Amino acid sequence: MTNQLELNDYKQEIADLYSRRSQTYDNSDWHSQIAHRLIDYAQIGPGQHILDIATGTGIVVIEAAQIVGSEGRVVGVDISSGMLDQARRKIAGLGLSNVELQLADAEALNFPANSFDRILCSSALIWMADIPAALRLWHGFLKPGGIIGFHAFAETAFVGGVVAQKVVEKYGITLAFSKPTGTVEKCHDLLQQAGFEAIEIKPEQYGSYISLEQAKAMWTGSSHPAPGQFPHPLSQLSSEQLAQAKVEFEAELEVLKTEQGIWNDVTIFFTFGRKPADSLGFF
């Protein structure tokens, strides 16, 4: 399937990245673990209408479709045709008939107001170019009393990213990574400002010790899109500066090494908010 979406360069890079990864994305059970927690917390029930933002290989839509049953309906949207192809294959294999997949930009959706009971976004909010605007848009699609749920990484998560941020600051470069959603307060404020109430944030820690080599492999330079930033801030550096920054990055990691390896924090904020029951029409 070809990508027929008109995407800007930032989103096209993300779509290409995930289409390249799509064949092996499900090899690890990491994303499905997080998605499963999100669904568990979201209290999905039979007959509900669910929107899954950035559905990828369909992990959330499949689990949600099995819960909502034949009276319910699940819509999954994504900008990566490769990821959606995987989702389609899995959905067909399971014979699920209550799922619809759309190749679409989650920041430019056009669903009727008040049409979903739940909107979920697993492992993807960070990629939105304008997170506050995206949350306001999705708020409009929820029925009054409906619930949004997303997961976000703490700003302490992923040692490679934390160390890279510190190193490149010396070069006058700011890498945002998880910063927009990186604390409980930030997640809370994002939902509150988008019009949600009854906001609940459940932090969970999934960290582990990793080897120095694994930590060093977390350096992606400017070859990987930077969440929420385009062009990639590291593209301002010369190749010599970039090579030097990588040397400094590896030296910083050496310092963090212990007998057990390097601690790689992966703290996740499972974040939920409700659209007020007396909310009328579009937010």
Ligand SMILES: C[S@@+](CC[C@H](N)C(=O)[O-])C[C@H]1O[C@@H](n2cnc3c(N)ncnc32)[C@H](O)[C@@H]1O
């Ligand atoms: C880490 S994957 C998460 C996929 C899935 N939600 C999961 O839990 O496994 C991130 C997904 O976000 C999608 N994505 C990024 N930006 C998007 C956007 N603006 N609209 C729709 N999908 C987007 C990517 O194509 C990719 O499939």
